[in-house]
Amino acid sequence: MADVAGTPGGNLGGANVSDLLAPLASGEGVVFLILALGVVAMSVVCMTRRNPVSAVMSLVATFFGLAGLYATLSAHFLAVLQVLVYAGAIMVLFIFVVMIVNREESTLVSLRGIPTRLLGVFAGVYMIRVFAGIAIPAQAPGPLPALSDSFGTVASVGDMLFRQDLFPFEAISLLLLVAIVGGVVVSRSARKESDAVIAADKRIAISHLSSHDSPAELSEVEETSAAAGGHH
Amino acid sequence: MNASETLFNLRLIPLLPFLGAAVLILFGRRWKREAVLTVAAAAIGGSALVAFDAFFTRLPAVAEEGGLRDVVWTWMSTGNLSVDLAFRMDALSGLLCLIITFIGFLIHLYSAGYMEHDPDYPRFFAYLNLFCGSMLVLVLGDSMPVMFVGWEGVGLCSYLLIGFWYHETPNADAGKKAFITNRIGDFGFLIGIFLTFQATGTLRFSEITSFATAGSVLTAPAWLGMSNAFWIGTFLFIGAAGKSAQIPLYVWLPDAMAGPTPVSALIHAATMVTAGVYMVARMHAVYVLSPAALAIVALVGAATALFAAVIGFAQNDFKKVLAYSTVSQLGFMFAGVGTANFASGVFHLYTHAFFKAGLFLCAGSIMHAMSGSGDIRKMGGLRKLTPWTHGVFLVCWLAICGVPVFSGFFSKDAIVAGAFATGIFGDDLSWVGPTVGVLLLLAALGTAFYMSRLYFLVFSGPTRADAQTQHHIHESPPSMVGPLVVLAVGAGLGGLVGVPGGLFGHPEWNLLGHTLETAVGPELDVPHNTELLFMAVSTVLALIGIGLAYTFYGGGYRAPAQKFAAAFPGFVQLVRDKFRVDELYGAVIIRPLRKFALALFRVVDRVLIDQILVGGVAALVDVLGRVSRAFQAGDAQRYMAAFAIGAAALVFFATRPTVPSTLKVEVSGTTVSVDASRAGRASPRGLTYAFDFDDDGRPEVVGLKSDARYTYDQAGEHTIRVTVTDPRWHTQSKIKRKIDLSAAGERK
Amino acid sequence: MPTFYYLILSFVLFLIGTTGVLLRRNALVVLMGIELQLNAGNLAMLTYSRALGDEKGHVFAFLIIALAAAEAAVGLAILVGLFRNRQTINLDEANLMKR
């Protein structure tokens, strides 16, 4: 059977590394570099904190960094959205929960079943390596297409959102509704939960007894007596 | 089919009794006794008239051309097998029809008296009619399957009639035993039918006979060196042995005495049991072709004759003695037909029907008189008390013993003489004739002895019955005595019909022999003096037998009888217990079969299939379920990791460039051309192929083409490596192939 | 700026998120890891949107954010429920599915 020797992105090691990194020298490149490094650093910090509060804070920082990056990609509406929704709403939620369950952790990583999980991570790395093999072009990419000035603004994205992609919008709104109901139901206290179930059972039993629809189905025992009277 | 077989509605003969039976079954229960009797008697009487008319007026004209034929409809016809529901009467079947209908009619009258106060009166006559119908179908059957219908029909009727008083379990058991033993015989009969069909391609008797006389196919060796005719004869004889109670399948007949006496008289003396003899006579053309088969028939017949006679010595039940006597006389008949002396075999069947039916009916009337008990030890001195029965018994007794002038004498003597004089067995089997003859003579002596014992114990000397039964011993009513007398006349004078030709030098006197000639071939010509010799010998033997019986049992148990019984108690008891043959069968066949079946049921059916196979599969599924459950550790993160690994594996295999499992290599001399494409299809995405022929790591040929050629400088072992690279996914697959460029030439 | 820079960044972010999700014991951090992964996806979406000059990417990113919000809400609710019953949010102890 063919043996496997996948070498990703063979071209990275090639002579053309220098011209790949050239654009970073420009002013725009520097901005990208700072933001990128910031985002990476903050996310690593987030993942490695023992104290959940600092983890949340570093995640918020990451989101701000990302918002900046969106701006460099002239995705202005999204940058604002990132800050507003992610950093603002979702992280606030996280902070609430962190306050409720604020408990220092003894160990960062539990050792139960670690081999499978490590293998999972390596699988992730392998996949990324294969995709990177495609994403990174052999030679320096050409110039990016010019953009209309309204690209990425609220108007144009909103226009596309409500005209061509109305259905996904409605669908996601429904999803949010379900999430809200779910959240409420799941976090109700256990004791109220069991009371509700008992009440429901009682109601069903009463309705069944009152209906007396057909004696035959009540139980096996009676049937045999019914059968004895069977026809001749 | 002989061209000129005249059509005559023979179907009436069996149809009338069937109609009678149907009417009685459906409506009999509500009618009065007289009405039932009239319907039954009318049915059998009508059939008798038609039979007599057909036999005496219609048959003689067409006897030579194969007798009267009547086709009702085509019963079964598929492929090359076609069986018609057809009847045929020639001399042989005509004679038997006469016997069945005539004696049947007499017994119907007799049973009116005998069964008078039996609650199931109509059911009895229904069965009797059903029996007569089936027997007539058997006799008149034009082809073997039709005969088989009658064959099994009479088996069924004997089952019903033996078990007539079904409320006693022994009767029911006797009935079942009879049916199953018959069924074993029918198994042999069926195989015989298949063999005949395979050998001759037809099942009609006339065709079989013409085929046998002309054909050589039947004598061709078919299996184990024996000829077709032999196998047909042997298997058919198994059927006959089952039906006509020969060794080893005779055990059911003595038990069949559990049925009412008229049944024993009609079925187990006169008609059904002779079916085997009729069948052998009917297939005489096939039997003649195989002396070995005939030898088997004759020897078994003779052996049964002697064996049954010996058992008869010690039986204490009136009907049991007669039952063994029937088995023995049947042995005589089979010895007769076995020595190709078909005419005399049938002749003895004819005379036996009369005197044995007579004896049984006498037994019936005596048991009637003795209020049901048949134990001869309690009888005695009935000569004066039941004069008429005594008179009939006397005639029949002398007939069966073979005293001259009486019918038994002629027929028995013809068989014995025939046994000695027959030439059918050729040279290597020539000893069979005389052995059969000697056995028959001993059997004749035995017959004379046990019949005389019976006569003296029942009729002579003081009555040993207790006072109460003695008080109302009375002669049977005329309705019973009438048929008795008729049978006595038949028994007495019946023999004159078939006086053996050799006796008085006038072969034409043998009326029976002549009429049967067309059906069963010419009468065996026995030289004049051997005939005379054996006539004398058998007469002497008869008288010795009677004398001996007189010394032992004249007027009750005399001194010699007690002395003998005291001297050999074990032997006497053994003979009385019928040599414990039933127990032998039980131990050897029936119980082991039941045990084997039970074991088979428990082991194979329940355990092997149900538990192991079915249960096993269920258990397997359960185990599989349990094992796979172990992987579900319940840890959400591990599931996600597994998910990631799965995705990675998918990506890995999806991106491999497709490569054939083996390289196709064509070698010509030292140049090698290699094709790495997958089953001839071009590679979809422009893969690059790198061929490294000399295994030095540097590919010699690189390009988009999936095949390449290379010329090696010297022969010997080489390894070809091909590396296929997918430019888009930057993935590679390698194949390597070892080839041997031996000078011997191409190796794929 | 060449698109592949952004792509490499999103790959890195995704990897960090994955390690967080798979290795960390604390359920909260796992949720954050998921958020990270979603954002990596968002980044790649916008990168190509910029490269192709088509705003479809933006719509999609918008939807991803909405989804992330919904997911976080439900995730945290479950977390709270878990915490109330088990008094712990360590994932290795929450293996009720084993039975």
Place this chain on the structure above:
Amino acid sequence: MGILAWITLLPLAGALLTMLVPREEEAIHRGIGLGTTIVTFLASLFILGDFDPAKSGFQLEVDKVWVESLGIHFHLGIDGISLWLVMLTTFLMPVTLLSPQAIGTRNIRVREFVIAMLALEAGMVGAFLALDLFVFYVFWELMLIPMYFIIGIWGGERRLYASIKFVIYTLIGSLLMLVAILYLYAQYHAATGTFSFDYVALSRLTLPYDPQLLCFLAFGLAFATKIPLFPLHTWLPDAHVEAPTGGSVILAGVMLKFGTYGFLRFALPMFPLATQAMAPVVTALAVIGIVFGALMAYVQNDAKKLVAYSSVSHLGFVVLGIMTLGQVAVQGAIYQMLAHGISTGGLFLGVGLLYDRRHTRKLDDFGGLWKKIPIFSACFLVIVLASVGLPGLCGFVGEFLILIGTFNAPAGALFSSPKLLAIISASAVILAAMYLLTMYQKIFFGPLDNPANKDPHVRDIHGRERWVFGFVIVAALVMGIYPQPILARSEKSVAALISGFQERLADAASNPDAPAHLFPNPSAGAAPSAAPANAGNSGKPGPTAP
């Protein structure tokens, strides 16, 4: 629509009608049930009327397009082989529903019972007539579900176990069959480019040896569990013991025949090479089944189990007859199917009646019933004798033809030593007499001493019950004395099947490893094939009557 479509859909219509009637009016349900089945029977008499015995192919065809794109046609047709099986179904159904014991002693949910029985009849008739493999499979499953309910709901104590076992056994087989059907479907498409489930088209598809063997095994397993062939038979006694009388009669009377019909219709003609290879194995199993079934019946103490095992034995004969592929043997096999339907149906009706009177099936509990219920005893005796194979009743003709056909199987027969097998199978004639007469004697003869038997509840058959047994006995008698019309009508189709099989075999022998291709089938139906080719059993043709 064609008459065939009528008799398939009529029972379904009846079932729908019964659904509309409210639950209480049980009399109306029974009335509708009986009425529908009688009307269906009359309709089937019409079919018998205009069935042309001379034609060997399919007649009275109904061909409606069902699913165009997949090439599925609602295609029904009838020929000599399926004609009498349909008649048996339409005859047995009204007789069963006429019998008051049909529903068994637990007299509940009459409406659902009638619906199940009508759906069952529709499934069976449809399956016999289907000429489109897809339609055949649909009806095959349609037939299974009602029987599952009939056993599961109205059965005896261990009914759930029995019904589940019955369903699993049959389902495993039928799923394999589905796989084989789809494989054929694909191969047909590969060979001809068009999609079709049509039986005639698919049967002309000649596969190379290996796929043919696999398909044969797939089909074979489905039919073997249905027959049931020897090792796969353990579901039958359980299903019969637990099923209500009506269920048992139909299960034994008709549903077992689907196995043998399946072999004759699908397994043999479609896969001649595989049949030739597998014939020795199947025949051996059949003969083992015959003797084994008889032995098992001999030791049973439960009447229904005894009759169930006797069915295993009788159907072993049918398989033997089919596998011989001789004209006489195959026609005997078809006839034995009918005779077994009548005789075993009667036996189950009788045992059902005894169970209804005495609430027990153990033979030892009976004894001396002849005096108590003479009319029933007489009727039951006739049925027992029919089952034993007494000549003059229906059982004999089938067995006789099969045995004589097998005995005279030609030298080139598919299995070795046909004579020996015929002799062993003929021994079952003795065993049959033993176990059936033992049963009869334990129930009816002997002293009437058991008090429970004297109970007035043990009444003789009256009213409807007399008609039920009357019909069965008349059928047994007529089929025993005058079998010719049945044999004549199935002759041409059997001849065509055998000659078709021989041609395919010869063709396969001539070019062994030809890839899957369509076999030109000149003798398919159109011209009545040559005089009934007695390729079946040449034997040594003696001077047949001039």
